[in-house]
Amino acid sequence: MTKKEQAADQTAGTEAEAPVEAPGLELQDLALVLNLVNVSIKRGTFERAELRGVLDVTDKLDAFLQFQAQAQATAKEQDQANTSKEGEQ
Numbered sequence: 001m002t003k004k005e006q007a008a009d010q011t012a013g014t015e016a017e018a019p020v021e022a023p024g025l026e027l028q029d030l031a032l033v034l035n036l037v038n039v040s041i042k043r044g045t046f047e048r049a050e051l052r053g054v055l056d057v058t059d060k061l062d063a064f065l066q067f068q069a070q071a072q073a074t075a076k077e078q079d080q081a082n083t084s085k086e087g088e089q
């Protein structure tokens with residue numbers, strides 16, 4: 001057995017043992033993408049023909065982020081209200 005084959009066998013064994021995790025994507029990551037696109041627009045990265053599609057996507061992303069921020073704020077308020085009710089009892 002050659003060194004390459006041995007290395008391949010060792011790598012295959014290691015890969016089989018390690019659990020596969022889905023890559024994480026957080027709202028902060030999406031906000032960063034939106035900021036990067038906005039900076040790119042300001043710097044003239046996109047041509048006029050491309051800009052409408054880019055703006056459509058950024059508008060959707062911005063609306064999604066605002067909705068999620070509002071949902072998180074509401075959930076936090078409800079959690080605080082539930083916590084204070086439990087403390088009173």
